[in-house]
């Protein structure tokens with residue numbers, strides 16, 4: 001059995017007869033990095049929310065590591081596009097809170113302190129650990145959000161457009177950091193993105209959703225690129241270029257945004 005098993009997930013909001021997502025089946029292996037891409041409104045966040053346990057599927061369900069998901073839990077940590085740090089706490093305190101909430105039975109106070117610092121160091125934020133969210137940049141806030149998520153030792157890291165609100169350079173920097181963390185920890189990741197280059201650079205597989213309503217998985221692309229990946233070297237790599245072209249072809253030709261399809 002796969003590590004994360006999304007099976008026949010169908011979501012219809014408010015008793016609507018036409019579901020947003022219809023019959024989504026996806027099997028994810030332990031340690032895999034999966035991106036979900038598709039046009040705005042097709043149901044990407046809805047799918048992620050089902051895996052997070054924030055939303056119940058109308059039909060179908062999700063099994064993680066042999067256990068059916070019902071409701072949110074610390075085994076699935078979510079990082080959203082806009083940080084959700086508590087503004088009155090420092091970076092250290094934001095991460096520490098999550099550590100205390102999830103690991104107080106397994107770790108002593110001193111161990112939780114060290115673990116908090118280790119996760120802040122993992123995202124290279126030690127220098128700003130005593131600052132509050134209002135005193136740091138958007139990219140730094142996302143790094144603390146990622147540290148907080150990882151500090152809970154989740155089985156799956158759920159990233160909902162985590163770099164979407166960042167400028168291009170900060171975004172590239174964070175993508176590189178997430179790649180390094182994924183290599184170091186072997187975390188299973190499910191990431192939603194609109195960015196084709198980001199999906200190809202980071203993923204083992206790219207799941208492409210068709211347009212909603214009634215969205216389903218249109219195609220899954222295996223990204224056949226060795227790791228570690230270097231963005232500069234990949235820019236001219238024929239395999240990168242062809243993977244990118246395949247996703248663009250899916251999004252802009254076969255499943256163009258509603259209303260934009262060429263006549």
Ligand SMILES: Nc1ncnc2c1ncn2[C@@H]1O[C@H](COP(=O)(O)OP(=O)(O)OP(=O)(O)O)[C@@H](O)[C@H]1O
Nearest residue numbers: 013014020038039040041042043044045046047212
């Ligand atoms: N709680 C809700 N109640 C009713 N409809 C909803 C609810 N949440 C989402 N929807 C609808 O479901 C569809 C899919 O929304 P979702 O946010 O999952 O799309 P998305 O692919 O993540 O979009 P984007 O890329 O713009 O973030 C949309 O039509 C949206 O309006």
